[in-house]
Amino acid sequence: MKVKCLVRNPDDYLRETTRDIHKLPRNYDPNLHPLEAPREYTRALNAVKLDRVFAKPFLGSLDGHTEGISVLAKRPDSLSTIASGAFDGEIRLWNLVTRKCIKSVQAHENCIRGVVFTKDGERFASVGDDKTIKFWKTDPPAAGEQERPLKSIVSKVLLTGITFSPKIEKFATCGEICQIWEESRDEPVRSFKWGMDSADTVVFNPVEPHILGKYLHADGARTCAQDRSITFYDIRESGPIKKLTLSMRSNQLAWNPMESFMYTVANEDFNLYSFDLRYLSSAVTIHRGHTSAVTCLDYSPTGLEIVSGSYDRTLRIFEGQKQFSREIYHTKRMQRITDVVWSSDDKYVINASDEMNLRIWKARASEKLGIIRPREKRALNYSQALINKYELFPKIRSINRHRHVPRYINTAQMKMKYSHQKEKRK
Numbered sequence: 001m002k003v004k005c006l007v008r009n010p011d012d013y014l015r016e017t018t019r020d021i022h023k024l025p026r027n028y029d030p031n032l033h034p035l036e037a038p039r040e041y042t043r044a045l046n047a048v049k050l051d052r053v054f055a056k057p058f059l060g061s062l063d064g065h066t067e068g069i070s071v072l073a074k075r076p077d078s079l080s081t082i083a084s085g086a087f088d089g090e091i092r093l094w095n096l097v098t099r100k101c102i103k104s105v106q107a108h109e110n111c112i113r114g115v116v117f118t119k120d121g122e123r124f125a126s127v128g129d130d131k132t133i134k135f136w137k138t139d140p141p142a143a144g145e146q147e148r149p150l151k152s153i154v155s156k157v158l159l160t161g162i163t164f165s166p167k168i169e170k171f172a173t174c175g176e177i178c179q180i181w182e183e184s185r186d187e188p189v190r191s192f193k194w195g196m197d198s199a200d201t202v203v204f205n206p207v208e209p210h211i212l213g214k215y216l217h218a219d220g221a222r223t224c225a226q227d228r229s230i231t232f233y234d235i236r237e238s239g240p241i242k243k244l245t246l247s248m249r250s251n252q253l254a255w256n257p258m259e260s261f262m263y264t265v266a267n268e269d270f271n272l273y274s275f276d277l278r279y280l281s282s283a284v285t286i287h288r289g290h291t292s293a294v295t296c297l298d299y300s301p302t303g304l305e306i307v308s309g310s311y312d313r314t315l316r317i318f319e320g321q322k323q324f325s326r327e328i329y330h331t332k333r334m335q336r337i338t339d340v341v342w343s344s345d346d347k348y349v350i351n352a353s354d355e356m357n358l359r360i361w362k363a364r365a366s367e368k369l370g371i372i373r374p375r376e377k378r379a380l381n382y383s384q385a386l387i388n389k390y391e392l393f394p395k396i397r398s399i400n401r402h403r404h405v406p407r408y409i410n411t412a413q414m415k416m417k418y419s420h421q422k423e424k425r426k
Contacts, residue, residue, distance in 0.1 A: 044390040047383035055365035062358040069352035072339040077121035085112025114162040127159040174202035207260040258303030266294035291412035309337030
């Protein structure tokens with residue numbers, strides 16, 4: 001007589017250790033799960049609603065300046081230190097963890113035009129309207145010690161910007177002409193000029209490009225000038241390499257930290273333009289949405305997103321290849337934004353504005369801060385995967401894209417929309 005019995009292999013359903021994940025058998029036959037798609041859609045709808053419920057991006061403000069803030073700079077070797085320069089010549093160093101000022105120095109007599117940290121983060125340099133370049137220690141002075149600059153360099157021309165090279169021991173300034181300096185010398189080692197207009201911004205390429213070494217190298221720089229032009233330099237060459245002219249003036253430029261041939265400019269025509277250095281005939285992406293001149297921008301450390309600030313008193317976060325922003329941040333008291341930086345850990349955005357405050361925002365509005373347990377992390381990842389899967393469904397798309405904005409922003413957006421549609425019809 002034969003007796004049939006069920007035989008199960010313990011390796012198929014038991015864990016080797018208590019930390020392993022349970023093995024759950026699943027049959028993917030759609031006939032056995034007829035309500036799987038409606039169930040997932042309901043979960044996705046609930047997930048996108050909860051994402052909007054918990055979207056609270058504003059974290060706090062740093063106050064202490066007595067004049068509007070003109071520039072910001074983040075320390076390369078510290079996630080919690082940031083420097084701000086004001087229109088009255090004062091520079092403050094802030095600790096973002098304690099939200100307190102750790103150092104204050106009256107660096108220049110007039111407006112601060114640029115602040116930048118050195119590669120090691122032990123010193124920072126500043127330029128102002130008094131035609132001087134000053135170097136300062138990052139650490140606060142000891143008790144009873146008077147704060148003095150480590151070094152002062154007097155320039156023969158007006159300076160409007162400064163940047164340090166991340167690869168070589170040189171820094172560049174811009175103004176009436178673009179100058180290359182070494183810290184050991186009081187005179188520039190190289191000067192560049194193209195045209196008669198002055199430049200507002202100069203930034204070194206953060207990585208060494210291998211694609212277009214002919215036009216721009218690791219020690220190459222680019223400037224944004226008042227004649228609506230963007231000029232590329234190679235400091236190993238005798239002159240400028242290339243010049244790109246836009247229809248309106250650009251206020252600031254930023255390199256993509258992961259793709260050295262990509263850069264984005266903030267323009268006066270309310271848009272941001274992302275260019276590929278290999279094809280300068282047209283912009284790769286035009287980022288729209290602002291209702292006034294875009295004054296500043298910065299890339300995320302991953303190079304996938306861009307944050308921009310505008311005269312319309314709002315911050316917008318764009319995905320690299322997307323035309324419209326995924327987030328818009330605003331408060332009632334925030335005035336015209338003068339500068340913005342993205343933290344090096346890809347979690348926060350800090351902006352400066354005219355009303356003497358720095359504001360700290362979450363880069364992802366609904367992200368939970370602090371320690372997240374593994375089970376909660378899996379649930380959050382599952383919810384985000386559902387949102388990404390059903391993001392094109394009308395109801396989920398509407399909830400995911402909707403943002404409450406002030407009335408003046410909404411009115412200006414509608415006017416711009418009608419104007420754009422009119423141009424397309426014409």
